Amino acid sequence: MSTKKVIRDIGIVTILLALRSVVGFIRDVVMASRFALDYTMDAFNIASKIPLTIANLLVMGVFTAVFLPIFTRYIIENKKDELNRLVGILFIVITVGFSVLIILAEIFARPFIMYVLTNNATAETVDEAIVLFRLMMPAVLLMAWAGLASGVHNSFQRFTMPAVGNLLFNIWMVLPAWIFPHSWGIRGFAVGVLIGALFQLAVQLPGLFGKHMKLQINFNMRHPALIGIGSLVIPVLLSSSINYLVPFIETFLASGIANGAVSALAYAFRISQLPLSIFVLAVSSVVYPLFAEAVTRNKPEALKFNIQWGLKLVVMIIIPAGFGLLALSHPIVMMLFQRGKFGIVDTVMTSAPLAFYGLAIIPMAIEAVLVKVFYSISDTKTPVKIYLSNLIMLVILDVVFVKMGLGIVGLALGATICAFVRILLVVIVIRKKIGIFGLSGLMVSMIKSTIASIFMSVTAYLIAIRANYVVNLGSNFGRSLQVGFAIIAGIAVYAIVLYIIDRKEINQMLAVLKRRGQSA
Template sequence: MTRQNQSDPAVTEPPKAPGLLRSSGVVGVMTLLSRVLGLVRDMVIARYFGAGAGADAFFVAFKIPNFLRRLFAEGAFAQAFVPVLSSYRQQHAVSEVQRLVNAVAGSLGVVLLGVTLIAMLGAPVLTAVFAPGFMDEAEKFSLASDMLRITFPYLLLVSLTAFAGSILNSYDRFAIPAFTPVLLNLTMIGAAVFLSPLMETPIMALAWGVMIAGALQLFFQLPFLMSLGLLPRPKVDYRHEGVRRILVLMAPALFGVSVSQINLLLDTVLASFLQTGSVSWLYYSDRLSELPLGVFGIAIATVILPNLSRKHAAESLDQFTATLDWAVRAVLLIGLPAALALLLLAEPLLATLFYYGEVTARDVGMSAQSLRAYSAGLMAFMLIKVLAPGYFARQNTRTPVKIGIIAMGANMVFNLVLIFPLAHAGLALATSISAWLNAGLLWRGLKREGAWVSQPGWLRFASQLLIANGALAALILYLNVPVGQWLAASGAERAWDMGILVAAGGAVYFAALLLVGVRIRQFKLR
């Protein structure tokens, strides 16, 4: 049966999808706003709570549901649901699409509710599993467990939010889902500033902020689903053909798309055995490295998944391979200078953002070690984000899971080898090395299956990137000053100097690209 949107006038679709560059730009801008506010949030947390035992406990309590969110809601579920929903749009009437949405909403909600209740009851067990090093410090362990009971319902709320966002993304409504995380950051900033002074244990305010934010994010998206005509009317129906397909695809996708997140969680587990502050140092450096990853890598991946799914359903192999090639070039264009900047400006960036209040100069130096290690793998993290959809759009989850298991096993080995000489920085470096292994195997698999075919001009493009990034590195090395001067400067001076560095670096990089012949029109792909 072909798609019959005219059968339901409540559902409106654009006559044609916007260009990938434009859509990626929309998602990127919204994500940039979210990530900038995320950095402001982390600056506020650092100022109020530093990198002590309370901060370590909160980061664990927040990381557990946040990790499961990325693993499940934004990882396995999104990668399984979007291709199935795109297939239904292509091949079925709108009434069948609504039935699928209703069945998924009910079935997903029941599972999430059960998992949330079990996790809240077993919070100490989860804390012991994810941060076993805390068990030697009774107060820190108890605090983390208490906060986990408050933060874990965030998984239920944000997973339903991701479900709503996946529907909007499938209909090329990218802006609203990309903007939604802003509410999390604003709520947590408000909790730290206004709620923490009112609480007996101030750090607990952050846990309440997380749960409140989850509810706000979900209810924010519902009116937009209503305007699309696809507001879910939940119905538990595990026998629905679409639900069964999603469940089959989800099981292996849990590993295939989220290996990097599993590796980051393993870092936290092992860091809990290291000196106090290690969890926080990894958190601050990871947050900074995630800025370019989220703004560019995830933005492009978000846009190409429904696009690739529709091209696969339409059996358009040439357009499928051209889209993948476009995505890889796009992340290289932005990812390489971002990784270079994080490597060369680790201490200045961390000092500018976090060297306030309870954060010490030692915290900056220790976080910089892990930030440099993460920067070495930034490009790999971004490539994974755009290569994995090449499998999931074709509903092939077996290959990514095999690759994911290999990469995760390698990460464990690298962790054990590098943690002794490099401590927390060794954990970050192990994650980066395994990410490169993961990305390389994904690329090789796509090439073997014929889903990746290099488009003309790669040698010229690589040369252009080399020249532009060389110009950027030369400028940073020329303008940057010793770390001591950054630490001695006031917050306003650091912000001003960093602003000049970022503006000058961006100007030189893009000017160099123009001089060597790179043009925006080359990246316009519908």
């Protein structure tokens, strides 16, 4: 794939993911305004943990991670019929497996909510969470089918329809605010999850079947590729599940801290994930097929080239984003949520953990790219070991920080420390696996981006605190001006400082965009 096409794909996916994130924040703003941090909002955040985590694991995680290298090999070897048969087998396995999971979840919803997802939550919160959980769980099967479809699309290096599906899913999570009766309350948003999952799947089907694919329902459970997938799925599922256990652990601990703590932590985490869910996800989604193709064609230098290029692109964006969240955590929360029932106390409660989460996204972004290297070389066991040891560290830190009286800030601090330790382990292991891949050059780029980001964040912070003298921060428009001016000025300072101290690197990046990149 040429660099021009890579950039075009990244651009398209970034735009679609940006729209998805905007819609997601509209949903958060609407829900915050209507429900603030009361028990129904806590109940929704508790109940949605399982279906939404499965969506992230399947649609953007396990299925693509495991299926893509195998599907890519069949495509490169021109074994389209074999690919069709394999997809048919996987469809049957997914349908049966997740149907059983949904039935069990519906039956055991009450004990699961009471003893696994909550810690001393009020009775009304638990009761509402059970109802919402049962409403949303059937969406899991639709999400699983959508995950399979996304894996096929990405294997053919088609990224638009999966991204459109994600956008439609988020749209249907906010539409209930306007199309369902107001009396439905928070339950209307749970129904929206179910409808959104249906649209996420449906939009991918027309482009899935045609000259490339013809679904062949197949019950051959002894297919050799299925056995290989099984051996890969379990470690990937474990490592991804361990990674996604972090919100569960923090939700469990936060539910015993104070009323509204669960929702405050959830809002802070979602804001911090915005740069990851837009730009970093776009880059990692597009470069992963390049990694897999380079490995399949036995081109180690092409693999290293794509790793270097992808990481430098990510670092140039994510470091200033992280410092920006640190500097503007309070104004951002105030701009997005402080309206209706969501008051200044809620803003303070949410902005404190956001500052730490802002720093955590830097190692998380690098990890999002590098973990795809493990999967492309079919090493799915190493991430499990790294994530498991990191999870143990997280639990210890979170418990200690909560007992120290740090509250939800302690939970965010624990997650941030663990994120930096985790990426250090990932880098060390990958270097042993594939050799030198330009790590020293990446470190230089990170240091320069950090220096520029410090100037940027100081500028943005000073403008934000001085904005009170020139705009009315009591209005939504005034808050938007405050954050908007701070961000624009910060970006300008970042670009100027970075160009001064890193002109050569920027020129090299621009040169890469002008010539055909190495085939992955």
